[in-house]
Amino acid sequence: MTHRIDTVLVVTPHPDDAEGGAGGTIAKWTREGKKVVLVVCTNGDKGTSDKTLKPEKLAAIREKEQLDAAEVLGLEEVVFLRFPDQNLEDCRELRLALCRQIRKHRPDLVVTIDPTPRYIQHRDHYMAGRVTLDAVFPYARDYLAFPELMEEGLEPFKVREVWLFRPQEPDTYVDIEDTFVTKVDALYCHVSQMGRPREEREAWLRERSGETGEHIGGGLAEPFKRIVIER
Numbered sequence: 211m212t213h214r215i216d217t218v219l220v221v222t223p224h225p226d227d228a229e230g231g232a233g234g235t236i237a238k239w240t241r242e243g244k245k246v247v248l249v250v251c252t253n254g255d256k257g258t259s260d261k262t263l264k265p266e267k268l269a270a271i272r273e274k275e276q277l278d279a280a281e282v283l284g285l286e287e288v289v290f291l292r293f294p295d296q297n298l299e300d301c302r303e304l305r306l307a308l309c310r311q312i313r314k315h316r317p318d319l320v321v322t323i324d325p326t327p328r329y330i331q332h333r334d335h336y337m338a339g340r341v342t343l344d345a346v347f348p349y350a351r352d353y354l355a356f357p358e359l360m361e362e363g364l365e366p367f368k369v370r371e372v373w374l375f376r377p378q379e380p381d382t383y384v385d386i387e388d389t390f391v392t393k394v395d396a397l398y399c400h401v402s403q404m405g406r407p408r409e410e411r412e413a414w415l416r417e418r419s420g421e422t423g424e425h426i427g428g429g430l431a432e433p434f435k436r437i438v439i440e441r
């Protein structure tokens with residue numbers, strides 16, 4: 211790393227995406243004493259095949275699950291933006307909401323999902339990743355971008371580095387050997403989303419993480435695409 215990382219802001223499209231993509235790394239950072247804040251863009255209220263479950267009920271269940279996972283990961287804070295599931299748009303409202311969190315927490319590093327287009331991709335995923343990158347640059351930097359944030363006392367802030375999880379073109383690998391089980395623990399706090407038995411998913415994840423670990427000479431790892439913002 212080129213500069214000291216004390217505060218990390220993680221932006222996730224849905225409850226559970228950050229745990230799956232970067233849970234081991236997040237747990238590692240919090241163990242090192244870094245402050246990690248999670249911003250959850252949507253309320254996940256369409257994430258079920260149970261026809262008897264009302265969206266409002268599901269959203270409430272998923273917030274509780276997310277808070278449980280946050281405790282396992284050692285997060286400082288969870289911010290729920292509560293946009294409806296499958297309705298994330300590249301709109302002023304989302305840019306403003308993300309910009310507000312960046313200016314408020316002034317992170318040394320922003321982590322979000324890779325928005326690189328692919329044929330089959332959850333729309334909320336590329337919207338969350340894309341709009342987070344837009345909020346990082348230029349919206350969080352420019353004081354005229356959102357006059358209302360100035361009125362809230364939130365001064366402009368220059369983010370220096372972004373890491374993308376679930377990267378299309380990974381270039382950075384974090385050793386999660388010591389936090390792999392914590393990652394799975396956090397993932398399994400999202401009970402409503404874990405269709406597969408834990409043993410099965412854990413074995414699958416261990417295999418994938420082992421393949422990623424080959425890039426750093428073995429062990430278990432998570433991949434990222436690192437972007438350094440030079441201005």
Ligand SMILES: [Zn+2]
Pocket residue numbers: 223224227332335
């Ligand atoms: Zn998702």
